[in-house]
Amino acid sequence: MTEEKKSFRKSILNKERLVKFAPIAGLLCVMAVFAILTNGKSLSKLNLEILVNQFMMTALAAIGMVYCFACGALDMSAGGSLCLSAIAGTLAGVKSDSFVVMITVTVAVSFGIALIKGVLAAYLTLPVFIVTIILGSLLSAIGLVLLGDETTISVRNLVSIKSMTVVNLILILGFYTFALIIFNYTKTGKACKLQGGNSLASGQSGINAKKNIIIAFLMGGVGIALAAIITILKTKTVTAASGGSIGNDILVAIVLGGMPLTGGPRSKISAALIGTATITILNNGLSICNVSNDMIQIVRGIIFIIVVFITSMAYRTKLLPR
Amino acid sequence: MEKIKEILKKILILIIIPIIVYLIFWMLCRARGVTNFGVGTDFRVIMRNTVYTGFIALAVSDNLASGRFDFSIGSTLILSSILGTMITLRFDLGPVALLLLSLLFGLLIGTVSGLVYAVLRLPPMVVTLGLAMIYEAIAFNLTDGAGVKLIGNDSLLIWSGQPYVYVLCITIVAVLYILLNKTQFGFNTQSLRSGQEIAVNVGINEKKNAVICFTIGGLCMAAAGIINLSVLGTVTPELGLGSAAYIQNAFMPMFIGNILAKYFDRNTGVIIGALTQSIIFAGIGKLGVPSAWQSVITGIIVLVFFAYSFNAYKIVEFRILKEKKAKARSL
Numbered sequence: 235m236t237e238e239k240k241s242f243r244k245s246i247l248n249k250e251r252l253v254k255f256a257p258i259a260g261l262l263c264v265m266a267v268f269a270i271l272t273n274g275k276s277l278s279k280l281n282l283e284i285l286v287n288q289f290m291m292t293a294l295a296a297i298g299m300v301y302c303f304a305c306g307a308l309d310m311s312a313g314g315s316l317c318l319s320a321i322a323g324t325l326a327g328v329k330s331d332s333f334v335v336m337i338t339v340t341v342a343v344s345f346g347i348a349l350i351k352g353v354l355a356a357y358l359t360l361p362v363f364i365v366t367i368i369l370g371s372l373l374s375a376i377g378l379v380l381l382g383d384e385t386t387i388s389v390r391n392l393v394s395i396k397s398m399t400v401v402n403l404i405l406i407l408g409f410y411t412f413a414l415i416i417f418n419y420t421k422t423g424k425a426c427k428l429q430g431g432n433s434l435a436s437g438q439s440g441i442n443a444k445k446n447i448i449i450a451f452l453m454g455g456v457g458i459a460l461a462a463i464i465t466i467l468k469t470k471t472v473t474a475a476s477g478g479s480i481g482n483d484i485l486v487a488i489v490l491g492g493m494p495l496t497g498g499p500r501s502k503i504s505a506a507l508i509g510t511a512t513i514t515i516l517n518n519g520l521s522i523c524n525v526s527n528d529m530i531q532i533v534r535g536i537i538f539i540i541v542v543f544i545t546s547m548a549y550r551t552k553l554l555p556r
Numbered sequence: 557m558e559k560i561k562e563i564l565k566k567i568l569i570l571i572i573i574p575i576i577v578y579l580i581f582w583m584l585c586r587a588r589g590v591t592n593f594g595v596g597t598d599f600r601v602i603m604r605n606t607v608y609t610g611f612i613a614l615a616v617s618d619n620l621a622s623g624r625f626d627f628s629i630g631s632t633l634i635l636s637s638i639l640g641t642m643i644t645l646r647f648d649l650g651p652v653a654l655l656l657l658s659l660l661f662g663l664l665i666g667t668v669s670g671l672v673y674a675v676l677r678l679p680p681m682v683v684t685l686g687l688a689m690i691y692e693a694i695a696f697n698l699t700d701g702a703g704v705k706l707i708g709n710d711s712l713l714i715w716s717g718q719p720y721v722y723v724l725c726i727t728i729v730a731v732l733y734i735l736l737n738k739t740q741f742g743f744n745t746q747s748l749r750s751g752q753e754i755a756v757n758v759g760i761n762e763k764k765n766a767v768i769c770f771t772i773g774g775l776c777m778a779a780a781g782i783i784n785l786s787v788l789g790t791v792t793p794e795l796g797l798g799s800a801a802y803i804q805n806a807f808m809p810m811f812i813g814n815i816l817a818k819y820f821d822r823n824t825g826v827i828i829g830a831l832t833q834s835i836i837f838a839g840i841g842k843l844g845v846p847s848a849w850q851s852v853i854t855g856i857i858v859l860v861f862f863a864y865s866f867n868a869y870k871i872v873e874f875r876i877l878k879e880k881k882a883k884a885r886s887l
Contacts, residue, residue: 308681360866363625364807368862371804372855378848482797485685495679528696531795535689539672542682553752554762555679556623 257492268519289514296506298457301450304501306430311366314373316477319344319462321377324387324472341459348455352448430497574832581839593842602834607725610830611780613809615773624680630799631691636662637781637791641704666774670767695793707789716786808833811865
């Protein structure tokens with residue numbers, strides 16, 4: 235009996251298990267804390283609708299980005315890609331007066347940008363992180379050129395959707411299911427994880443690294459396209475600031491969700507949803523508690539560092555990480 | 557005699573890129589009837605921007621060369637300038653105190669960043685991302701979002717003018733040159749950059765080295781912040797990781813610095829890269845290119861430089877392969 239108790243305690247306190255469930259525990263903890271602090275207001279129907287709206291854009295883009303991160307390619311150009319896709323799509327929609335053209339062009343531009351990024355990373359062997367930072371501002375600048383003298387483009391006459399709830403649910407569940415199946419049950423997803431884990435070994439095992447990187451960026455492009463569509467449908471206007479800091483939000487959300495920065499076999503699609511949900515609930519809860527924006531950011535920063543510290547506990551090395 | 561020739565050759569290689577870029581834009585401007593490119597006030601603005609972007613590039617490259625990306629440099633610039641200015645105004649101090657206080661706060665903030673990284677042993681991008689959020693929020697909170705304003709207080713805003721900006725630049729680059737080339741710290745840094753595991757195994761204290769690198773980064777960003785403050789007369793805090801945009805100024809100087817590192821000290825190469833970038837930006841502006849297009853053109857130029865610096869070895873490899881094939885055919 236004593237031996238059984240010891241082994242039971244050991245299994246509970248097992249570091250790996252602790253680390254694996256830390257992001258989910260963090261999410262539940264944040265939900266519970268704010269439900270108590272706000273006397274249940276954070277779980278009201280109205281607030282849940284607000285949460286879903288705030289959550290959607292980042293979550294969709296983050297799900298696609300998991301593929302890039304899993305390959306070890308940190309894409310920081312999500313903001314610029316989203317901005318340019320949305321601007322190009324709305325301009326095309328306004329010129330042709332067609333909702334279908336608007337959506338098609340948004341998706342096509344997003345895919346085109348993803349393809350360019352993939353080719354740059356695969357064939358020019360450029361460090362993805364830095365090239366995407368440069369590309370991000372370049373894409374935003376191109377968006378600004380396309381806008382010309384206009385500061386906003388309105389598509390109120392093209393978009394007649396009153397309630398976004400159904401659209402949000404269909405997109406998030408559909409894309410998450412699609413991405414989950416590909417990531418966990420197909421050769422493509424497994425190849426992404428293997429490449430992020432050890433690119434040399436994966437290459438020696440027959441995985442085409444170049445093709446893999448391009449596919450990863452295209453999946454990221456799908457997420458960006460969906461996020462751009464949601465932005466257009468929700469706000470019915472597009473500006474040069476559309477997309478804003480989504481790149482940084484995705485990075486924070488994915489890491490907070492338990493995704494390792496270097497990618498590899500420990501990558502999880504759920505990290506995108508869990509991390510985004512945690513950040514959204516945290517921001518929302520603190521706002522309801524009348525905490526100022528700067529204090530919200532300090533809390534976010536501290537929680538971010540603590541969560542990453544906990545989730546990386548099982549994988550510490552003697553050398554300082556780079 | 558040989559040594560003098562060697563030094564002259566290195567100096568020539570060092571200055572050839574900005575000279576060629578200057579001449580190209582000078583001719584283009586003349587062709588468009590613009591006669592004030594790169595002279596008088598324009599020249600002073602170019603030199604001032606060189607020092608400003610040079611400091612930012614030095615801060616980024618200091619850690620990036622060791623594989624550490626520092627997201628917090630922008631927030632360090634803002635927070636150190638705000639703290640330095642607040643204390644200067646509170647105690648009615650002069651411009652030298654403003655400079656020294658800002659540099660001191662830059663050093664302290666950099667040290668904090670380094671310590672957090674070394675103690676927690678988390679990926680530097682993660683640590684600095686979290687710290688950037690915290691520093692931004694502190695700067696916002698201290699000034700209630702209004703920032704600090706020294707507009708009209710010309711006695712404090714001297715650090716972007718001549719000769720003060722050159723004195724600042726030469727002093728900091730000289731300090732970095734000595735630190736990175738003539739001290740044990742510099743040799744340890746080079747060793748860690750070349751082979752982290754081997755360097756640690758032979759006894760180099762990696763944590764101490766990392767903290768010092770972050771401290772140097774903080775110093776450089778504080779210096780950039782003082783120049784920025786002296787130009788604009790104000791520092792505005794940001795939220796939402798908006799300060800990360802400061803990083804974008806650093807890339808072209810860094811890439812040119814990498815190319816020139818073979819011939820000269822890397823830090824001097826970075827300053828030359830900053831000079832090249834300032835000339836390009838000034839030239840594009842003088843040619844009357846609309847501001848939206850300026851960002852596109854400069855983005856493309858930076859991307860091309862970046863692609864070249866990472867793929868230049870392929871051109872050499874291709875030439876060697878071609879020579880080998882030609883030799884094999886001749887046999």
